[in-house]
Amino acid sequence: MTLLPFVDTPAQGPCKAVVVWLHGLGDSGHGFAPIVPELRLPSDAGIRFIFPHAPVQPVTINGGMEMRSWYDIKSMDLLSRADEAGVRDSAAKVQQLLDQLIAQGMPSERIVLAGFSQGGVIALHLLARLPYKLAGVMALSTYMCAPEKLSDEALPYNKATPVFIGHGVQDPVVPMAGGQQAFHALKKQGFAVSWHDYRMEHSVSAQEVADISSFLQRLLLTDKDK
Numbered sequence: 196m197t198l199l200p201f202v203d204t205p206a207q208g209p210c211k212a213v214v215v216w217l218h219g220l221g222d223s224g225h226g227f228a229p230i231v232p233e234l235r236l237p238s239d240a241g242i243r244f245i246f247p248h249a250p251v252q253p254v255t256i257n258g259g260m261e262m263r264s265w266y267d268i269k270s271m272d273l274l275s276r277a278d279e280a281g282v283r284d285s286a287a288k289v290q291q292l293l294d295q296l297i298a299q300g301m302p303s304e305r306i307v308l309a310g311f312s313q314g315g316v317i318a319l320h321l322l323a324r325l326p327y328k329l330a331g332v333m334a335l336s337t338y339m340c341a342p343e344k345l346s347d348e349a350l351p352y353n354k355a356t357p358v359f360i361g362h363g364v365q366d367p368v369v370p371m372a373g374g375q376q377a378f379h380a381l382k383k384q385g386f387a388v389s390w391h392d393y394r395m396e397h398s399v400s401a402q403e404v405a406d407i408s409s410f411l412q413r414l415l416l417t418d419k420d421k
Contacts, residue, residue, distance in 0.1 A: 198295065199288050202228045204244040211241030212305040212330065212415040213296055217249070217289065217314025219336075221262045224248045227311065230399070234408040240416055247292060249285065249313070265313045266340075273373045277316055277340035286320045297327070307414060309333035309407075312369060312397065316340050319377055322358060322386070323349040331414045333359040333407060336366055336397050338373030342380040349384050358388040359410045361403050363395035 202224035206212075218226045224246030231244050249263040256268045266281025289308075297303050307330050310318035315337025322332045323345055332353070337360075339345070358381065362374035371392065381388045393400045 199247040199292050202246040204231050206241045206243040207238050209241050210243045213243045213301055214307045215245045217310035217317055219312030220264050223263050233404050265317050279341050282340045286317050303327040304330050307331045311335045312337055322353050328352045329356050331357045335361045339377035345380055354385050355387055361391040364392050366397045368397035
């Protein structure tokens with residue numbers, strides 16, 4: 196399996212942690228890269244950001260047009276929106292990237308996995324199925340693929356891992372009910388999820404950026420860094 200290409204924003208100074216951030220449908224790793232300075236993290240935080248590019252593939256709801264996509268979407272109905280085989284394939288590709296970071300010396304508990312929309316689906320899928328513990332997971336404006344399989348497939352490693360779920364109350368692309376369903380499914384299985392909603396559509400607001408910054412600093416900064 197070829198490693199996913201990505202946009203790499205190195206840490207300032209020694210690298211102490213990594214955030215892997217997955218984009219949404221039709222975007223690329225370049226789409227979220229500009230958020231790094233907006234997070235206003237301390238210059239000595241030592242956080243590297245990696246923004247992988249999804250594979251290019253046909254997307255059914257867009258007339259079969261080829262674009263960067265973590266999986267095909269055949270229907271806008273939330274229950275059948277995510278192509279499960281495609282989700283599992285992309286999740287394996289992202290896990291390969293995480294595995295490589297760990298092999299290169301980054302402890303898994305110093306890695307945060309984040310995803311927006313389609314990317315969030317992959318992040319939540321991996322949260323429950325990775326064979327090692329992460330520092331945290333952020334799932335933004337997203338939903339869950341095959342929530343009915345969570346109880347059978349969930350592994351224990353990330354049950355205590357902080358999970359930030361953020362959603363816009365006016366989201367016309369992924370209705371907030373989809374995010375709430377993911378939140379409740381994870382909570383029922385004992386995951387450490389927190390819910391955050393914002394007055395926005397299918398996007399990231401200034402308040403959410405501030406909350407994400409606080410979340411990352413809480414997870415990744417030691418007392419010496421603060």
